[in-house]
Amino acid sequence: MTGALWRIFLRDCALLVPGGRGGGSLLPLLFFLAVAMLYPFAVGPDAPLLARTGGGVVWVAALLAAILPLDRLIAPDLERGFFDQWALRGIAEEAVMAVRIVAHWLSFGPLLMLAALPAAALLGIDGSTLRTVELGLLAGTPGLAAIGVLIAALTASLRSGAALAGLLLIPLAVPILIFGAGSLSTGGESGLALTAAISLVLLAITPFAAGGAIRAARD
Amino acid sequence: MQATLPQPAITVTDLACRRGDRLLFRGLHFAVGPGEALHLAGPNGIGKSSLIRMLAGLLRPFAGTVTREGTIALLDERPALDPYLPLGKALDFWSRLDGAQSAHAGEISERLGLTHLLDVPVRYLSTGQTKRAALARLAGQQANTWLLDEPLNGLDRNAVATVEALVADHCAAGGTAIIASHQPFMLAELARFELERYAP
Numbered sequence: 001m002t003g004a005l006w007r008i009f010l011r012d013c014a015l016l017v018p019g020g021r022g023g024g025s026l027l028p029l030l031f032f033l034a035v036a037m038l039y040p041f042a043v044g045p046d047a048p049l050l051a052r053t054g055g056g057v058v059w060v061a062a063l064l065a066a067i068l069p070l071d072r073l074i075a076p077d078l079e080r081g082f083f084d085q086w087a088l089r090g091i092a093e094e095a096v097m098a099v100r101i102v103a104h105w106l107s108f109g110p111l112l113m114l115a116a117l118p119a120a121a122l123l124g125i126d127g128s129t130l131r132t133v134e135l136g137l138l139a140g141t142p143g144l145a146a147i148g149v150l151i152a153a154l155t156a157s158l159r160s161g162a163a164l165a166g167l168l169l170i171p172l173a174v175p176i177l178i179f180g181a182g183s184l185s186t187g188g189e190s191g192l193a194l195t196a197a198i199s200l201v202l203l204a205i206t207p208f209a210a211g212g213a214i215r216a217a218r219d
Numbered sequence: 220m221q222a223t224l225p226q227p228a229i230t231v232t233d234l235a236c237r238r239g240d241r242l243l244f245r246g247l248h249f250a251v252g253p254g255e256a257l258h259l260a261g262p263n264g265i266g267k268s269s270l271i272r273m274l275a276g277l278l279r280p281f282a283g284t285v286t287r288e289g290t291i292a293l294l295d296e297r298p299a300l301d302p303y304l305p306l307g308k309a310l311d312f313w314s315r316l317d318g319a320q321s322a323h324a325g326e327i328s329e330r331l332g333l334t335h336l337l338d339v340p341v342r343y344l345s346t347g348q349t350k351r352a353a354l355a356r357l358a359g360q361q362a363n364t365w366l367l368d369e370p371l372n373g374l375d376r377n378a379v380a381t382v383e384a385l386v387a388d389h390c391a392a393g394g395t396a397i398i399a400s401h402q403p404f405m406l407a408e409l410a411r412f413e414l415e416r417y418a419p
């Protein structure tokens with residue numbers, strides 16, 4: 001089964017990672033950078049204000065960028081019968097979901113952390129705040145990836161799933177946002193630790209919840 | 220191709236199926252052993268596809284049990300092939316996952332007339348070609364039991380004969396096949412199962 005899961009992981013990566021064959025796109029990254037670029041135009045060239053609020057904007061942009069690929073995450077494979085074929089081969093839905101969380105994170109997490117560097121320059125964020133933002137993203141984006149897979153699995157069999165997915169993500173992502181962005185104002189390690197803790201809880205729950213959603217979609 | 224099993228590959232006991240608030244069939248009993256083939260016949264909406272999914276273990280029976288021996292392969296209306304990949308690569312994903320030998324996969328592709336299509340992305344294939352591609356995926360799995368839901372849909376006469384020969388070889392090698400189809404399926408010693416008799 002490990003070999004089979006490795007094959008599925010390679011396919012997931014080819015599907016989701018930008019430049020891959022499945023049209024995995026740079027859209028989340030471009031969206032993220034667009035927000036960082038537009039924000040200074042919207043609030044005006046007030047450097048202290050930008051520096052103070054910039055970190056929060058980076059977080060909101062990261063959260064919204066993570067929503068963009070949700071409609072391609074689970075629904076196409078469900079429609080094409082991949083999940084049924086894996087089930088016939090005795091590959092648990094939970095394992096497939098765990099693999100997909102990793103692939104989904106790889107498709108946007110590292111890129112967002114990289115894009116946070118030019119975003120920080122655009123918003124005039126200083127070095128120590130940038131460090132907190134980067135650490136926060138490292139702790140928070142795996143949780144966002146887990147939420148994404150969970151919601152995509154829950155809404156995969158619904159007709160207007162994509163619209164619902166966007167709405168569902170917001171309440172689930174709020175804890176990550178509160179502690180992730182909150183660590184900026186307190187500057188403390190505790191916010192980062194709590195962000196990481198929420199991410200871990202989500203990572204632990206999601207494979208089972210998403211796997212259950214796929215099985216329920218069969219009836 | 221596969222080891223012969225002493226006991227029935229699929230045994231169905233007192234099976235009933237309900238979709239929504241409608242009972243489709245009940246009191247179903249049958250057993251299909253190695254080397255045997257069964258044709259599930261009946262008009263549209265009688266529950267053939269639901270029965271196939273129950274036999275595959277993908278749909279929970281409303282009542283009764285299904286016992287399976289050995290591995291199961293399923294062909295339904297969804298090919299489970301990545302549409303933007305060339306056919307060869309899309310089939311490769313499954314043959315690697317199943318750990319099949321590439322020689323065997325090549326042989327199946329040739330038999331189903333897919334060799335010249337291996338470079339064509341799956342989304343450009345016609346209905347019949349996609350069906351043949353899905354059959355290649357199914358045969359490549361080398362499972363004991365084949366569950367075929369309308370395997371002849373969209374196929375021309377030559378392809379129908381090929382599929383019938385493929386199923387015949389599978390059964391001759393000790394495999395089991397259950398075919399749900401409203402079309403006639405030509406196979407020596409094909410038992411026929413009229414699902415209509417079990418409708419409430």
